[in-house]
Amino acid sequence: MIEADIFKALADPTRRKVFEKLAGGSLNASALRDGLEISQPAMSQHLAVLRAAGLVREERQGRFVNYEVDPDGIATIGTWLARYRAYWPKRMEALAGLLKEMDQ
Amino acid sequence: MIEADIFKALADPTRRKVFEKLAGGSLNASALRDGLEISQPAMSQHLAVLRAAGLVREERQGRFVNYEVDPDGIATIGTWLARYRAYWPKRMEALAGLLKEMDQ
DNA sequence: ACAACACATAAGTATATGCTTATGTCTCGT
């Protein structure tokens, strides 16, 4: 069940910060560290968790490893969230607007 | 940061099952137990976590406590997910379809 | 070839988490 891995991965605040950084574009493991006070092994371990969850994917480039958001993870969250559409509040019309744009 | 509480709450498989049950409609704590092999105190603790996260709200009715999905929690996930719209895959058009229905 | 770099993995440790049993609080029916 990859859904379990996704929510577990996002339960950690550091991993959410990392993921948010990647929302701005691809970055390597070292670049992801600055700003966050975190050791190199800790970052490596966090990235492994995000990767295993399908939230992030890697691409080795020489001795660097570039990480980027994996749309598969996003899709899993989206379809999970869709199951609760009956409870989506008015506020989420903004989200609906974005989706309609996408659809065109 | 309630966002942290939400992802932590959903990281547990039992709590996700409970939440999914509530998607079908309001239920009390005992009704939520059947099907799941879980003790009464454990369920009570899980419900407390879901409530603290804003995913669920309660309404006491006599000696029963009815629980239902809280749209606030759903909204928080929705707005979080919206931050990653640049990475939403084509597959999420299905989600867009649902939203368009809703919008009418 | 070798040193420095970028990253991953291993092993150990402290804390967080989810469970258990025991008990408390409130409500209902008789």
Add this chain to the structure above:
DNA sequence: ACGAGACATAAGCATATACTTATGTGTTGT
């Protein structure tokens, strides 16, 4: 009023998790 039911809370315990230090692997530049 009293016993039973529905739920919450407390305390203790076993496991999971996120960190640390140490080391391994592969790459780059000289």
